[in-house]
Amino acid sequence: MKDKKNRAFLKWAGGKYKLIEDLKAKLPDGNKLIEPFVGAGSVFLNTQYPRYLLNDINPDLINLYNIVKKQADNYVRDSIELFTAVNNAEQRYYEIRQEFNQTNDLYERAVFFLYLNRHGYNGLCRYNNSGKFNVPFGRYKAPYYPEKEIHFFAEKSQQAIFTCTSFERVFAKARQGAIIYCDPPYAPISKTAMFNSYAKGGFTLDNQIKLADLAKRASETRNIPVLVSNHDTEFTRDIYQGADITKLQVSRFISQNGNKRLKVAELLALYSKK
Structure with a gap:
């Protein structure tokens, strides 16, 4: 019998x-x-x-995790109030999105972030060049409120430290006995996709190369195993x-209506001393 898998709340x-x-x-064993x-x-x-050291470059995501870790009950009480039929409407979505973009209150941002994640198109997380969240309304019949998942995350996160910094700095914090798992923004499958994805900043091909180099060096010179996932390309x-x-071979949605799936080749690259 397989172990029950736990779903993320986002x-x-x-x-x-x-x-x-x-x-x-x-993934190897480690402390x-x-x-x-x-x-x-x-x-x-x-x-x-x-123990866990969990990092992401998105400050809204890490702020949300730290709030759930410290005050899950309050967070559930306040965020569930947005999951109503009245709020599941296009005009209301854009009003709440605007409130999110205008507030600097970290708790408010965390409450709005879950609403936007569950009501926005395809659960995307995207910001414009001015740093404003710009994902359109998703048009779901009744967005799910992940109360059980939030409480499980909160309980397990007592073993974790959350940080918001660069991947280079996270590698520098690793010590022997630790394991590093990297799930970076994936490299483009084709040269056309490469141009579209990388023309304006983001996680560049140079970043991909630097990450691979850091993974190799962590394994070879510091005896820290590193596992990386990515598209399987040349x-x-x-x-x-x-x-x-x-x-x-991983199933991915390839059309906007979400009913066409394509098997995409991915890989796991493990750097570990034998």
């Missing part, structure tokens, strides 16, 4: 819920799991390390040379 593009078994099979790109936290929620195969590569 919807998240590229979340690792469906790959948990593959990831757990490759701490470090995630420089924690996202929705599916790996954190479905592994059993004594580019990623090249930059992960020397790692133990596992090939995966």
Whole structure:
């Protein structure tokens, strides 16, 4: 019988819920799991390390996690109030989105963030060049309020420290005995996608190369195993040379109406001293 998997309380593009078994099979034992790109936290929620260092470059995400860790009951009480039929309307969504973009109150932002995540299109998290959240309304019949998932996350997060910094700084914090799992923004599948995705900042190809180099050096010079997930392309195969590569086929939505799926080739690259 398979262990019951725990779902994240946020919807998240590229979340690792469906790959948990593959990831757990490759993750070594250690006294701490470090995630420089924690996202929705599916790996954190479905592994059993004594301690966790969980990082993301998105300050709204890390602020939300720290609030849930410290005051889950208050957070549930306040955020569930937004999950009503009245608020599940296009005009109301855009009003709340505007409130989120205008407030600097960290608790308010955390409450609005969950509403936007569950009511926005495809659970996307996207900001414009001015730093304003700009995901359109999702048009769902009755967005799910993840109360059980929030409480589970809060309980498990007592083992975790959440930070909001660069992946380079997170690597620098790692000590022997720790394991690092990296789920960076994926490298583009094609040269066309590469241009569209990387023309304006974001996680560049140079960032991909730097991450691969840090992973290799952490393993070779500091004896810290590193597991990286990414698209399986000529580019990623090249930059992960020397790692133990596992090939995966993962279902992805490929159309806006969400009913067309395509098997996409992904890989896991494990850097570990034999």
